[in-house]
Amino acid sequence: MVGRLFSSIENIALGGEKMRVGQKLVLFALLFFPFILACFWVFGVKTKVQEKRIVIFLKEEEKELVLREMRELLRSVNMILYGISTGDYDLAHRYAKSSGMDMVEKFSAVEKTLLLKLPDEFKKLGFATHKGFDEVAELIKSRENQKILSALAELTSKCVACHDIYSIQAEK
Ligand code: HEC
Numbered sequence: 311m312v313g314r315l316f317s318s319i320e321n322i323a324l325g326g327e328k329m330r331v332g333q334k335l336v337l338f339a340l341l342f343f344p345f346i347l348a349c350f351w352v353f354g355v356k357t358k359v360q361e362k363r364i365v366i367f368l369k370e371e372e373k374e375l376v377l378r379e380m381r382e383l384l385r386s387v388n389m390i391l392y393g394i395s396t397g398d399y400d401l402a403h404r405y406a407k408s409s410g411m412d413m414v415e416k417f418s419a420v421e422k423t424l425l426l427k428l429p430d431e432f433k434k435l436g437f438a439t440h441k442g443f444d445e446v447a448e449l450i451k452s453r454e455n456q457k458i459l460s461a462l463a464e465l466t467s468k469c470v471a472c473h474d475i476y477s478i479q480a481e482k
Pocket of ligand 1: 378380381383384385387432433435436439465466468469470472473476477478479
């Protein structure tokens with residue numbers, strides 16, 4: 311079907327003369343390129359970002375600071391899990407402590423204006439998360455994995471909750 315269609319177009323284009331391979335390719339590309347594009351348009355991957363989160367506007371450097379702290383939290387979770395799984399409870403304890411309330415104190419000592427820009431709910435969830443790390447640190451001393459892991463699950467549900475509600479953008 312496609313072959314017949316193609317050779318009749320070839321006939322129209324050259325009035326019955328034989329086409330060279332190069333010409334054929336060009337004609338083929340011209341004919342089918344829109345068709346392929348249309349396929350992508352109809353069947354291709356489509357995404358739509360539905361931003362339903364509350365956006366917190368911060369200065370570029372403030373945003374970077376908060377995100378750096380976030381990466382530290384993830385590192386702590388990671389190292390706590392490593393520590394527990396290898397029996398290195400000291401390592402797990404150290405990393406749990408490093409993301410506890412001490413982190414907040416250091417942060418608020420230098421970033422008072424930044425703290426004022428954060429919504430109250432955000433700060434509450436944030437503080438609860440840091441307290442959670444201190445609680446995990448205490449439990450790590452008991453070396454009871456089940457208890458430690460359930461506290462860690464409780465703690466990480468706060469990460470998930472906050473990420474569902476808020477995002478951060480740099481002020482223009
Ligand atoms: C109080 C709110 C809040 C809590 C609690 C919270 N986060 Fe976040 N986190 C954010 C926001 C807001 C962003 C930026 C997300 C965005 O703009 O899309 C973020 C971003 C991140 C990022 C990306 C960093 C980057 O460089 O882009 C990581 C990793 C992260 N968080 C880890 C964690 C972990 C792990 C926890 C829990 C132990 C946690 N966060 C708890 C609010 C929170």
